[in-house]
Amino acid sequence: MSEIIAAIDEGAANDFLDTVVAGLGPQSTSGSSSLGPFAVSYSVSGTLSNGTVDLIPPGTIRIADLRLDWSASATLSLDLGDFLPEIHIPQVCIDIPCVGTVCTPRIDITWPTVSVPVSFGDFVRATVDLGLSVTLVGGVWKVEGIVQGVPSLAFGPGTAAIVAGIGLAVAAAVAWVPLIGPFLAGLAIAVTAAIGIAGLTGWLGPIITPFISGTRFPVYEQPEWFEVLPATSAIDPAVSVHIDAVGAEVQHNAPEDELVLSADISA
Amino acid sequence: MSLTDTSEVFVSVEESALNDLVTALCTARPHLLSYGSPAFVPVSDVADTQMPPILFPGTGGIQWHVRFSVPHLDLYDEDTPLPPQLSLGPGQFSVSTKVQICVDCPKDRRDPTDEPHDPHGDHGGDHPNEPNDPRWDDKPGKAQNPVCTAIELYAVGHLVGTTLDGQPALGFAVDAVELVDVMPDDLESVLECLIGQMLRAVLTTIRVPVSALRVGAFTLTPTVGPLIDTDRVLARGNL
Numbered sequence: 333m334s335e336i337i338a339a340i341d342e343g344a345a346n347d348f349l350d351t352v353v354a355g356l357g358p359q360s361t362s363g364s365s366s367l368g369p370f371a372v373s374y375s376v377s378g379t380l381s382n383g384t385v386d387l388i389p390p391g392t393i394r395i396a397d398l399r400l401d402w403s404a405s406a407t408l409s410l411d412l413g414d415f416l417p418e419i420h421i422p423q424v425c426i427d428i429p430c431v432g433t434v435c436t437p438r439i440d441i442t443w444p445t446v447s448v449p450v451s452f453g454d455f456v457r458a459t460v461d462l463g464l465s466v467t468l469v470g471g472v473w474k475v476e477g478i479v480q481g482v483p484s485l486a487f488g489p490g491t492a493a494i495v496a497g498i499g500l501a502v503a504a505a506v507a508w509v510p511l512i513g514p515f516l517a518g519l520a521i522a523v524t525a526a527i528g529i530a531g532l533t534g535w536l537g538p539i540i541t542p543f544i545s546g547t548r549f550p551v552y553e554q555p556e557w558f559e560v561l562p563a564t565s566a567i568d569p570a571v572s573v574h575i576d577a578v579g580a581e582v583q584h585n586a587p588e589d590e591l592v593l594s595a596d597i598s599a
Numbered sequence: 600m601s602l603t604d605t606s607e608v609f610v611s612v613e614e615s616a617l618n619d620l621v622t623a624l625c626t627a628r629p630h631l632l633s634y635g636s637p638a639f640v641p642v643s644d645v646a647d648t649q650m651p652p653i654l655f656p657g658t659g660g661i662q663w664h665v666r667f668s669v670p671h672l673d674l675y676d677e678d679t680p681l682p683p684q685l686s687l688g689p690g691q692f693s694v695s696t697k698v699q700i701c702v703d704c705p706k707d708r709r710d711p712t713d714e715p716h717d718p719h720g721d722h723g724g725d726h727p728n729e730p731n732d733p734r735w736d737d738k739p740g741k742a743q744n745p746v747c748t749a750i751e752l753y754a755v756g757h758l759v760g761t762t763l764d765g766q767p768a769l770g771f772a773v774d775a776v777e778l779v780d781v782m783p784d785d786l787e788s789v790l791e792c793l794i795g796q797m798l799r800a801v802l803t804t805i806r807v808p809v810s811a812l813r814v815g816a817f818t819l820t821p822t823v824g825p826l827i828d829t830d831r832v833l834a835r836g837n838l
């Protein structure tokens with residue numbers, strides 16, 4: 333039996349993880365990939381907020397509705413020719429008496445490739461199961477909750493609006509292109525269709541999933557030489573004890589499920 | 600029953616761990632257990648606390664030194680046998696320690712030709728120090744002729760909630776004291792009164808922060824305890 337036991341019930345675990353998750357701070361990543369038919373470079377950041385904690389013996393902390401608020405800034409590389417009809421005005425020749433044959437030039441409009449910056453954001457929810465990991469590394473005891481498996485993300489209701497918003501943003505960004513005016517409305521629709529909700533979530537999922545699956549939730553962290561009292565003067569030096577062992581588990585102690593940490597110490 | 604019961608947080612500390620905490624405190628800050636006048640303790644330092652001599656006419660002040668060994672705690676129920684005069688009830692702890700009391704008896708007041716104090720010399724029965732016991736470092740300082748005795752001491756007491764630097768802490772209060780092998784009885788009573796007061800005073804300086812009871816796990820604002828359960832201290836409260 334361990335010398336020291338500290339336990340919290342499920343309600344306290346919920347409050348405790350509120351604090352833990354709030355302390356994690358924002359995460360961010362950047363890179364380049366494809367969004368639908370477009371090449372895109374992006375930077376994405378996300379911040380977690382706690383859900384509802386369910387302690388499951390012998391070693392699982394389930395967090396339902398863990399929420400990730402994310403925002404993305406991306407630059408789409410867009411070849412307008414992929415969306416707009418080619419315009420060819422053929423050469424027209426007429427014979428003019430006393431002048432001869434006069435021809436208009438052949439006109440071919442080639443739509444440019446443009447870069448369009450867009451920004452958007454929303455949230456996702458996921459239910460994650462955390463396993464408990466106990467380590468002693470570099471003289472520091474750590475108990476952490478580590479996400480088991482790859483969580484399934486539930487995107488928020490704003491995802492469809494984001495796709496439409498990207499289409500409109502693209503249309504607005506290319507309004508300067510000569511002769512494009514009659515095609516702008518169609519362009520927005522075409523871009524929206526090309527990306528699609530599934531395309532957006534399929535692009536975002538692999539980017540923001542690590543924000544959740546790669547997070548280690550700190551439950552306990554103390555140096556193995558635990559400071560009982562700090563030094564307060566030359567004759568009152570710091571007082572420390574050695575933490576010899578640390579354990580962590582979820583116990584069912586009727587009627588409660590409890591998160592239990594245990595430790596052995598020596599002077 | 601759940602550990603937390605109707606509270607959010609539960610903490611328990613076995614008596615072995617509590618003794619480790621007290622030992623760590625007394626080892627790092629031995630001056631908490633050692634008090635003496637300038638002949639024995641020239642200056643307060645990490646090892647000793649300097650106190651005034653005992654004023655008495657014609658003596659120039661009686662030089663003295665009192666040092667307790669690191670106390671050993673036994674939480675109810677009784678694992679460490681106690682003298683028959685003491686009993687350990689529910690909610691109580693017992694403490695066993697040894698107290699060394701020294702006074703300086705300057706020989707030059709009796710015979711100025713005597714040699715100065717030799718701490719390693721043969722002092723016969725006047726110096727029942729224990730030179731082979733590392734806890735009993737005969738530290739005469741400027742004392743000319745220290746005369747010492749060591750007495751085994753037992754006490755029972757109860758825990759008290761207190762604070763340390765504004766944080767909740769565990770304190771120790773003495774209910775009864777018993778000396779071992781002191782005769783006659785009225786001398787024992789006098790010494791028990793005297794040493795009991797010293798022990799009470801010493802134990803008020805030994806406080807263990809609640810944060811140490813949980814070695815930094817979670818947070819705890821106690822609403823129940825700290826109190827003594829069987830062979831352990833427990834507390835419940837909120838985050």
